[in-house]
Amino acid sequence: MFETIIIGNPESCRTEAEISDKSGRWLALVYEDANGWHTEVLGDWVKQVPHSFDTIIEDAKERLSHYVNRRGENVPAAMTVGALSLWLILKDDGTAMGVRL
Numbered sequence: 001m002f003e004t005i006i007i008g009n010p011e012s013c014r015t016e017a018e019i020s021d022k023s024g025r026w027l028a029l030v031y032e033d034a035n036g037w038h039t040e041v042l043g044d045w046v047k048q049v050p051h052s053f054d055t056i057i058e059d060a061k062e063r064l065s066h067y068v069n070r071r072g073e074n075v076p077a078a079m080t081v082g083a084l085s086l087w088l089i090l091k092d093d094g095t096a097m098g099v100r101l
Contacts, residue, residue, distance in 0.1 A: 002027070004054050006063060008088030010081045013072035015088045017060035030060040033071050037061055066091045 005018045017030040029040040039057055064070050069088050079087065089096045 002053070004056065004060050004063065006067070006089065008085040010084040012086070013075065013084070013088070015064060015067040015070035015072075017064055019056060019060060028057070030057060030064065031070070032061070032064060034073065066093075068092050 001022060003020050003022070005020070007016050009016050009020060012031075014031050018026060019028040019051050026042055028042060031038055031084050032065065043059060067082060067089060069075075069090055072088065075084065076087065086101070094100050
């Protein structure tokens with residue numbers, strides 16, 4: 001019913017979980033920064049969402065917790081946009097997009 005995609009957002013300098021419905025409509029954004037976890041719900045669709053959506057949000061947080069640079073802190077100097085995006089999606093197992101870096 002819902003799909004969660006993890007992205008490295010170089011503009012916001014953070015790793016984000018984008019949650020969409022089965023039609024591809026973007027519903028929410030989950031991320032962590034120095035102030036803690038945030039969930040941005042897009043539009044007023046939340047009035048119609050099942051209670052299980054809270055579980056989807058918690059799952060997104062758990063998935064994001066494995067991305068070591070998710071908060072975008074201490075960015076290495078002189079990174080290109082592409083390098084920054086990859087840096088943001090580096091996981092605690094040393095991989096990004098399934099490739100060991």
